[in-house]
Amino acid sequence: MDSYLEGYYKGYRFCLRFFKEAFIPPFHWREIINQCFEVGLKSLSLITLTGFIVGIVFTKQSRPSLETFGAVSWLPSLIGIAIVRALGPLVTALICAGKVGSSISAELGSMKVTEQIEAMEVSAINPFKYLVVSRVLATTISVPILALYCSFIGLLGSYYNVYSEEATSLAIFYKNAFSNISFLDIFSSSVKSIVYGFTIGIIGCYKGYYASQGTRGVGKATNQAVVLSMFLIFFEEVVIVQIVNWIRYF
Amino acid sequence: MKNKPIEHIINREETVIAIHGLYKSFGELNVLNGIDLRLYRGENIAVLGKSGSGKSVLIKIIAGLLKPDQGEVIVLGKQVDQLQGKEMDALRLHIGFSFQNSALYDSMNVYQNLAFPLTMNIKNLSRKQVDYAVEEALDAVGLKDKIKELPAELSGGQRKRIGIARTLILKPEIMLYDEPTAGLDPISCAEINALIIEVQQRYKTSSVIITHDLTCAKNTCDRIAMLIDGKFFKVGKFDEIFSSDNKQVKDFFTYNFIQ
Structure with missing residues (x-):
């Protein structure tokens, strides 16, 4: 029990330190841009593939139910709502938690156990600012952009399936898909993605930064980073949906 | 060894590192039990001791990577455990740290x-x-x-x-070497030993060399500090330590090979 509480306290202190260091110069812009490239560009192919497949599969699965009620014309709207509100950000976050979160944790963990982080400290370089702040900012910036991209690709996948059945034009499909999407949906999706991006970055960095016990410890930290990020992403999804629904109906 | 430490570059009037009553423990394990040490400008000092005797902990405290439980560590006139942020960074610019695994x-x-x-x-x-x-x-x-x-x-x-x-x-003005010859073949060890002396002469550094390699200690250092049970048993010239009657010191020297 004590170790759990100690872990929470350490995590809380780590987050506080991030907010403290993120707003105090010097800012390592070049490293932040490098990390955005690492997070963003290198996840693009996986997000494209997954987003497209999710769009196709979700459309395929929804069609029979809508056909039962004679509501196939609602398919683009349903897909639009599902992808923009939930699936786009969630799929992106889960992919990034697995790909980016694990890579951040493994990289920092290896640096920790091979004394590279201490080497930065003794060279009068703040490793927290250089390694942690830049990576967390990079995921916080990149994940919302990737989520937006994933939603777009998901809708494209959905259109591909719809087109194969009904030969609808892309313009009409997108018009219908966005007909029931409000500013609140896009805003809440963006906020959600920012929260997910921050979660992936901070958990990956926290687990890597405090890795110990050599290579075994690095493996353990990487595994914990992925599991904890995914758990928190689902938890945050539930909380944010509740808040957004509360705003929507009141 | 052609490059021997040069005695005349040591300035015994000026202390660059002063350690008084240093204690450090990790949980139940007492690693350092009252360490006192002075390093003079231009001097190379070797800290000898068995693996796990706290040698690396000592230089990590000097570099401000670990906090002592008790005692004073003064580096270039600054009390290390009292420094934070920019003051610590400013001091660290004068300290070079060579890690065991590079x-x-x-x-x-x-x-x-x-x-x-x-x-x-x-x-x-x-x-x-x-x-x-x-x-x-x-x-x-x-x-x-x-x-x-x-x-x-x-x-x-x-x-x-x-x-x-x-x-x-x-x-840097001060060099801290953590096991500089560990895991190297004899030729590479000799090259590293020559390099330590070259650095001392070319950059006018004062150094603390953590090692259990007697050849390295003998060839690169002006004084030796023998760490036993968390304390310095003796600080002095290599021959003074070597001729000690203490059983642990004798064992340490017996099981090492001196080139």
Whole structure:
């Protein structure tokens, strides 16, 4: 029990330190841009593939139910709502938690156990600012952009399936898909993605930064980073949906 | 060994590191039990002791990487455990730390490894100035031809020397070597020993050398501090320690091979 509480306290202190260091110069812009490239560009192919497949599969699965009620014309709207509100950000976050979160944790963990982080400290370089702040900012910036991209690709996948059945034009499909999407949906999706991006970055960095016990410890930290990020992403999804629904109906 | 430490460069009037009553423990394990030590300007001192006797802990405390439980560590007139943030960084610019496993940044090549501490600490340097500083440091360790290689492409001895070059780029006054010859073949050990003396003479550094390699201690250091049970049993010339009647010291020397 004590170790759990100690872990929470350490995590809380780590987050506080991030907010403290993120707003105090010097800012390592070049490293932040490098990390955005690492997070963003290198996840693009996986997000494209997954987003497209999710769009196709979700459309395929929804069609029979809508056909039962004679509501196939609602398919683009349903897909639009599902992808923009939930699936786009969630799929992106889960992919990034697995790909980016694990890579951040493994990289920092290896640096920790091979004394590279201490080497930065003794060279009068703040490793927290250089390694942690830049990576967390990079995921916080990149994940919302990737989520937006994933939603777009998901809708494209959905259109591909719809087109194969009904030969609808892309313009009409997108018009219908966005007909029931409000500013609140896009805003809440963006906020959600920012929260997910921050979660992936901070958990990956926290687990890597405090890795110990050599290579075994690095493996353990990487595994914990992925599991904890995914758990928190689902938890945050539930909380944010509740808040957004509360705003929507009141 | 052609390069022996030069006694005349040691200034016994000026203490660069002063340690008084230093204690450090990890949980139940008492590692340092009241350490006292003085390092004079220009002097090389070796800290000898068995593995796990707290030698590395001692230099990590000197570098401010660990906090002592009790006692005073004064480096270049500053009490290390009282320093934070920019004051600590300012002091660290005068301290070079050579890690046991070199701790080179895996993702950077040799040039980037050396340029990194320089460009991060001194702003507005031109590319030409950085190039010159990197080449000068690599020249000091005799590895100018390895400038574009990645750490993974270097041998153990070369990694150690690049690690030392990385600390030299900031022109430190104090060098802290953690097991500089550990895991190296006898020829690489001799090269590292020569390099330690070369650094002392060329950069006028004072050094603390953590080792259990008697050859390294004998050939590179002016004084030896023997760490036993968390305390310095004796601090003195190599021969004084070597001729001690203490059983633990005798055992330590007996099981080591002196070149």
